[in-house]
Amino acid sequence: MRTIKIGMFGLGVVGSSVVSILRKNQDIIRSRLGMGLKVSRAVVANPGKSRPIPTDDIAISSDPSTILDDPEIEIVVELIGGVDAAGTVVLGALNAGKPVVTANKALLAERAREIFSKVYETDLSIGMEASVAGGIPVLRSLKEGLSGDHIVEISGIVNGTCNYILSRMSAEGAPFEEALAEAQRLGFAEADPAFDVDGYDAAHKLAVLVNLAYGTMVEFKDIHVEGIRAITPADIGYARQQGYAIKLLAIAKLDDGEVEARVHPCLVALDHMLASVNGVFNAVFLTGDNVDATMSYGRGAGGEPTGSAVVSDIIDIARNIKAGIRSKIPPLSVVAESLRDLKVMEMGRIQTEYYLRFQVLDRVGVLAQITRVMGQNNISIQSMVQPARSDHPDQPVQVIILTHRAREADEMKSLEEIAPLDFIAGETQLIRIARFTG
Ligand SMILES: NC(=O)c1ccc[n+]([C@@H]2O[C@H](COP(=O)([O-])OP(=O)(O)OC[C@H]3O[C@@H](n4cnc5c(N)ncnc54)[C@H](OP(=O)(O)O)[C@@H]3O)[C@@H](O)[C@H]2O)c1
Incomplete structure (x- = not known):
């Protein structure tokens, strides 16, 4: 049975778990893939460091070219973290025609355009299941x-x-x-x-x-x-x-x-x-x-759950290799021609409900003033609670207001207008209320 050789960058928490899952579950992996998988090379920061797993059968180095330039390595796994060195590894692998698996959400988020443009250009696969919610597929x-x-x-x-x-x-x-x-x-x-x-x-x-x-x-x-x-x-x-x-x-x-x-x-x-x-x-x-x-x-984290997701991506890519194709599913779900340049909506334009906790002096008319300012800013109140009266007029009390759906910009403006009022005795807490579709 053919064995696919993997080059692994990083043998830390996740890298070591990936090696050990590939060993421990090799029978089930072979039965599902019809091929074997083996980490034959690894690149780490400190090659002399002792590892939690046996590494006798892995050639370990600190030189990325030992993986990137080895024609026998068919899949590169990046598990070093950070955005700079990891970016060089991922782009280097794609440029060398090798598909990549990574758990690196920081890289995928902060250098998305660069990384995914290269993935689309090369038509290679990038496995990134482990980058979000660890072991959950x-x-x-x-x-x-x-x-x-x-x-x-x-x-x-x-x-x-x-x-x-x-x-x-x-x-x-x-x-x-x-x-x-x-x-x-x-x-x-x-x-x-x-x-x-x-x-x-x-x-x-x-x-x-x-x-x-x-x-x-x-x-x-x-x-x-x-x-x-x-x-x-x-x-x-x-x-x-x-x-x-x-x-x-x-x-x-x-x-x-x-x-x-x-x-x-x-x-x-x-x-x-x-x-x-x-x-x-x-x-x-x-x-x-x-x-x-x-x-x-x-x-969502931990060596084995995250390693499980990395291994599933490796298996996916190995299936492509077996089928003689570079990739099957577009990296960002859509084919290159259908990519969209979507903007992130400014926060001021979102609409949601709010939990507000005001700290106010316990005086007559305070609630009326707060609700007046909110009303002037199109904020409608769902409920208002003052959990306790104060024992002393100088001691602040808490007022909890839940609002109906409102525009964030209106909500912020009302809080700006309320902040300088003389009965406000501390920072107002704002927490948005989540409502779900479906
Ligand atoms: N840990 C988790 O639960 C988890 C969950 C989801 C995603 N992730 C992601 O998985 C990735 C790896 O995380 P981790 O927890 O396994 O990290 P880690 O335990 O700190 O391991 C990092 C590994 O990378 C090596 N390394 C660091 N810089 C390097 C460089 N410039 N060149 C070559 N090797 C280098 C280190 O080598 P030495 O061992 O020789 O020092 C080490 O083996 C990160 O992107 C992280 O965000 C982790």
């Missing part, structure tokens, strides 16, 4: 399972670190810093957690989802990104009293020829499936015009 659902549908909406919990922190805050009433420290202790958050908790990791994944769902290459910098640092246990408690959980969502939808693409915390109704996705788990809620609502759930 969500990109394959988009590209294959839903290829007959218009994608109406995507809402995903795609960052396990944030979901773990929000779940702990919700279960224990812990403040953000405490829940983050616990996540770090358990290995669910990096020592420098900024990339995750400030929403950028989720935004990278959203860019990949948007590009695939709508056959486009959006500018990553146009995606609105907010993280979870400003969420307090009080907000989680008030939201729950109103029937909502707070989740960091990555949201995409087509709207009037533009694409809404935004990452921010959201109130999600407690009876929606996404509200019960807790801990480090990820879930992607996808609505197609025919299929209606679907949801995929699973582990």
Whole structure:
């Protein structure tokens, strides 16, 4: 039986797992593929470093040309991370006529135009299932399972670190810093957690989802990104009293020829499936015009779940090689002539419902003034709650307002007008409320 040789860049958490899955599951892979798969070369930063897996049968080097210039290597796997060196590897492999598998959402999001233009130009395959939601085959659902549908909406919990922190805050009433420290202790958050908790990791994944769902290459910098640092246990408690959980969502939808693409915390109704996705788990809620609502759930990170997705891409590409074709499915779901140049909608133009928490001095007429300003800005109020009176006139109280659907620009203008009023005693919290199609 023929064996396809793979060149692997990176033997870290994911790279080592890919090697071990290919070894452990070689029988089932052979039976499904009719060929064998073997990592014969690897390129790493420190070739002398000890590895968690046996590497006697892998030629390890720090020189990319050992893989890129080896005619026997038929598939290149990039698992080094970052955007610079990884970009050189991916473009180098494609230029050398080799198909690529990558888990690198940062590269695919930030250098989308460069990478995908090259993939279309060469007609080679790029496997990127592991770049979004780890082991959950969500990109394959988009590209294959839903290829007959218009994608109406995507809402995903795609960052396990944030979901773990929000779940702990919700279960224990812990403040953000405490829940983050616990996540770090358990290995669910990096020592420098900024990339995750400030929403950028989720935004990278959203860019990949948007590009695939709508056959486009959006500018990553146009995606609105907010993280979870400003969420307090009080907000989680008030939201729950109103029937909502707070989740960091990555949201995409087509709207009037533009694409809404935004990452921010959201109130999600407690009876929606996404509200019960807790801990480090990820879930992607996808609505197609025919299929209606679907949801995929699973582990969004970790060596083995991510490695599982990488291996599935390798098998896919090996099937192309076996069939004597370069690729079967266009990299961004659509053929080159059908790629669209979609713009990301400015945040001011989106429309949604809002949760607002005002901190005000407990005086007569305060609520009337807030609602007057909001009314003047076309914001209509769904409900208003003042959970407690203050014991002292100088002690602020919280006022929770849920609005009906409004334009973001109008909402922001009303908050700007309310901020200087003399009864406002602290920063106003704004969290958007998610409503789902399907
Ligand atoms: N970890 C996850 O759960 C997860 C989930 C989804 C996606 N991903 C993505 O998967 C990719 C790999 O992540 P990881 O967690 O496996 O990373 P990692 O554990 O830090 O491993 C990185 C590997 O790349 C090698 N490397 C770093 N810079 C290099 C360079 N310039 N040239 C050659 N090799 C280099 C390192 O070599 P040395 O070992 O010699 O230092 C190491 O083997 C990233 O794009 C990440 O975003 C990871």
